[in-house]
Amino acid sequence: MTLTLFHHNSSVCAAKVRVALAEKGREWESRLMTLKGDQFAPEYLALNPAAVVPTLVHDDAVIVESNVILEYIDDAFPDPPLRPARPAERARMRLWMDELEQGDKGVHKAISVLTYAIAYRHHLIAEAGSEAPARLLPVIKSNMNPLSREWLTPVVLHGIASDGFRHAMERMYRLCADFDAWLENNAWLAGGTHSLADIAFLPYLVRLELLEVDGLWANRPHVADWYARLNARASTAEVWDWYHADYVGTLRERGTAHRDETSEMIAGLRNAACPAGPDGRVGVRDGTR
Template identity: 40%
Template sequence: MFTLYHHGSSVCAAKVRFAMAQKGLEWEGVYIDILKGDQFDPEYVKLNPKAVVPTLVHDGTVIVDSTVICEYLDKILPDLNPMHPSDPWEYAQARYWTKAVDEDLHPACAALTFVCSHRHTVLKNLGEEGMKNFLASTPPISVTSDWKAKKDIFTRYGFEAPEAVDKIKLYDSYLWKMEKALETGNDWLVGNEFSIADIAMAPYVNRCAMLSLSGMWTNGRMPNLEKWFSRVSALPNFKTCLLDWVPEDLTSDLRENGAKSWPEVAKILDIVSRN
């Protein structure tokens, strides 16, 4: 039996939901509201010491880290809709994408999301004192080894936080990497087959879309990425895995806060107009 501890807007949880749907796996869910601090419950921290989602429990075995979870699923069920390419070179290319997510893109996404939206949502839901407790509860080692301090700074200072601009530019650079990879005319990122590379990157492009930041690739800026995202969005499992789990109020927060943040993001990226 698979039990997935997850949250609607978590890009890492969305990746695992997407992967499990690709494998055709059924699972039971335990919803962890990471914007209200459910992840800091001592019983959950026993499962995931970093106090993040997702966490997969498979017949009593605990697996953490979304990339590792996806690799685990392909190892235990190698013949069931495999996500990793069988060709060694293509496997390596797919791993470059998942490695990039873990090393660069996910920390940049955490920064972008808090700067543009979550900082406002946490304050709205918890109030000033609750937000202080929320920030203080983050373990010293979480999303990154310095995320506790970084989350505090991004939440308190938004676009004025040190590194905020650099993280947004880093995020944009990975969208450009996708644009370049798709210049071959292939539908997908690796070997022209839908793979873990596409599963891994989809939640991060979707995060920008949910934040009303699709101007990062639309209007001719990244036409290949725009077409790729249209293909991904049309897949049967996309909506159920990446959109439907996000509560309506959080979807509204992401959309509205992101729209207010768009002019600042566009300025940082030197995007003159989204029209």
């Protein structure tokens, strides 16, 4: 039996697959990609035509799309189960996982926007030697996947001032509000048991923490408690330990540099959703989002 994962140290989609494999206690062979051109090598495109990570190769089966990979892992290695037995809980698990996709409205796209707007755009600016579009655009063109380049270009050019950034923050704010409302009455995203849905979102919360926008759940005690319980699991090391120090450094450093602006934006979202009452309590349960 061979199990090989093509992945990247800081990719959220790849991290969730590593976590699932750890929960299953599976050994796997690592094929770390740089994503600086190697994703376009013909041998890799033959495995993953979208030129993205992760890709899981299990004997002669090639599986792409991280959520599909998670379900594949649970099918191929049933013990311990990572999907609840009750159909209603399974459906709930899938509905949460679907929030990551949903094209323009998906959480995955929102995390990419936040990451580039706050942090990674600075790598491209450093390479261009200037923020001027005439210098930056060719660098964007040579560095970014054509599929994501189109919607990420304004984010790289304008950073947290871009419309895309505001929409992405709103999306994350809404997600955290929905999580909190659900987790008030349920221990985990599927309901009573830890499942693929919790695994799928964990790397996104880690990324938000690294970007210093964890204020998104400052008034969300159930999200904070859930995230703490996730961080206490041994498998969570598969997110944190693979992060390259350079990436962590950039994410934290830039997150800190923008913290005042992002905190102000989060406070604005909170106030717009529900002005604080006399006891200072705000949040989705007290009013509309």
